[in-house]
Amino acid sequence: MAFDFDLFVIGGGSGGVRAARVAAEAGARVALAEEYRMGGTCVIRGCVPKKLFVYASAFADAFEDARGFGWTIEGARFDWERFRAARDAEVARLEAAYRDRLLKAGVTLHDSRAVLVDAHRIRLADGRDVTASHILIATGGRPVLPDVPGxxxxxxxxxxxxxxxxxxxxxxxxxxxxxxxxxxxxxxxxxxxxxxxxxxxxxxxxxxxxxxxxxxxxxxxxxxxxxxxxxxxxxxxxxxxxxxxxxxxxxxxxxxxxxxGRAPNTAGLGLEAAGVQLGKKGEVRVGDWSQSSTPSIYAVGDVTDRIALTPVAIREGQAFARTVFAAEATRVDHDLVATAVFTQPEIGTVGLTEAQARERGPVEIARTSFRPMLNVLAHRDERMLMKLVLEAGSQRVLGVHIVGHGAGEMIQLAAVAVGMGATKADFDRTVAVHPTAAEELVTLPAPV
Missing domain, CATH: 3.50.50.60 (FAD/NAD(P)-binding domain)
Known part of the structure; x- marks a missing residue:
């Protein structure tokens, strides 16, 4: 059977876009359908606009802390409408960039809802049918409302x-x-x-x-x-x-x-008709290679309910495209995925929690809590927390947990060391960068 495309991607979020672009650059004939806006949850109403919100809200601390450093700041106020306009303009710019990269790679775009008819046939909202040798489901997730009155x-x-x-x-x-x-x-x-x-x-x-x-x-x-x-x-x-x-x-x-909570976006996609098995939450059940129970249909990102993080979806989409269209068998390692939580104060974490590590065997803990230099003249009592979870005996680092300013930036680099099997001794022999908060990671006291 001659197919219209080698790959049809349903969903224009980070995972679907990466898969489509990599497959097209490998020479595949690729189409992608997105019913809302290109970029998915992360770009449109997730990571990107949320982080801009975080930056905006953090200026309240900066203005207050500046007084301790000799600044006089009066009359500062937040304008919701001005911020919203600036934020929306940046989101629109990123959406256009996503679209432009796909078009330059030769991907055919459909601004339309798409559902499965069978294992190789997709129906667009206007009633047209297209066929593809491979189909990738990358429809992400959606927030859910609790079942309470009102x-x-x-x-x-x-x-x-x-x-x-x-x-x-x-x-x-x-x-x-x-x-x-x-x-x-x-x-x-x-x-x-x-x-x-x-x-x-x-x-x-x-x-x-x-x-x-x-x-x-x-x-x-x-x-x-x-x-x-x-x-x-x-x-x-x-x-x-x-x-x-x-x-x-x-x-x-x-x-x-x-x-x-959030739920996988699988309702009404025709997955059951195509023989795709779903899990209890409605997620597409996939194996190590992101392949579903129907051999021609794959899925990546939040719709699989593995690790609901944008970089993971991107890595999964890229691995799928390399494996299927570039003859480079690539599996995604879902262990030791670092993440940042932009609470205030911020969290950076990678590896096992203390409780998880203790379930596996004896552990040692190296930790410190301190008031960073930034907070001293600001007269802010808030403290940073840094914690290493270590395997007893070998002192191999099983988990790193940081709370405080810049935690997300620090954990990215710490994740490299943890992934390489670093020990507490490896951290200790690293010369500190002074004066920084990060130096506390390599000057931690002996574990207990």
Whole structure:
């Protein structure tokens, strides 16, 4: 059978775009369909605009800290509309760049929803059918609303980027990194923030010491953490919303932001008709080579529910394209994936948490907590945390956990060392760069 394309990609996010471009550059005939905007969650309503939000909110600290360094700053105020216009312009620029790179690589673009008819046939929204030897599902994920009365009165991490005015107060429901990041962002911009989470501590899955450190710092910055609480219902109260908790307490706020989880975007794609097996969350089940149960259909990124991080989706998309179209068998190593969480203070982490490491065997811990130089003249009490989780005996570094300014930048380089099997002795023999906060990683006290 002669196919219209060698590869048809459904989804124009980071993973799908990388796969399409690499496959096209390898000589494949490639088409890509995106029903919303090119760039996916990360570019349009995720990592990129969120990080710009983080930068904007961090100026509140900078203005305040500057006084301790001799600056007089009066009258500084945040203009939501001006920031929103600048942020949206940058997102539009990146979207255009994504599109331009694909076109230059020779990829045929369809600004359309696409669904599967069978293992090789795709139907576009206008009714046209196209065929492809290989199909890649890269449709990402979507935020989900909890099943509570009045949930429709709230917004998700999608709609928060579309707010035309800054809320005076917000209740953020959830304890994960998205909820905790937006708590810091909006608090930094001057919004009164209440973060509500049913668990005993925010940031489940991260190192327990990191979780406690960040939670304490968030409280010190003015975020009201309501832990061990859950939502019973939300009611309209004039221009505000009343959030009623299961313990009988309630809060009146301008907005309710739900950050209670994400689900793979597989509904209505025709995957079942094509014989593609889905998991309990609706994710496409794939093997080590990102191949689904239907040999001609592959999937990468959040839609597979492996590791929901943009760089992972990009690596998966590139590995798929190299394997299938460039005769370079490439598998993605999902171990030791470093990540940054742009809470305030920031987290950088790679490898095992202390609890995970202890499940595998004896460990030793090297840690320090200190007030960085930046905070001294600023009269800010907030401390940094640095922690190495070590295998007992060999002292091989199993995990690195950093909380504080620049943690995300530091963890990228630390991840290289951990991936190479570095030990505490390797860290210790590295001459410190002084004066920096990062030098504490190579001058840590003996582990215990």
């Amino acid at each position: 949930a429709e009165l709230g917004i998700t991490s999608n709609e928060v980027f579309e707010l035309t005015t800054q809320p005076r107060s917000v209740a953020i429901v959830g304890g994960g990194y998205i909820a905790s990041e937006f708590a810091g962002i909006l608090n930094g911009l001057g919004t009164r923030v209440i973060q509500i989470y049913r668990g005993p501590q925010i940031l489940r899955g991260f190192d327990d010491e990191v979780r406690a450190h960040v939670a304490d710092a968030m409280r010190a910055r003015g975020v009201a953490l309501e832990l061990g609480r859950d939502i019973e219902r939300i009611e309209a109260a004039g221009d505000e919303k009343r959030v009623v908790l299961t313990n009988g307490e309630s809060h009146l706020v301008d907005q309710v932001l739900f950050a209670t």
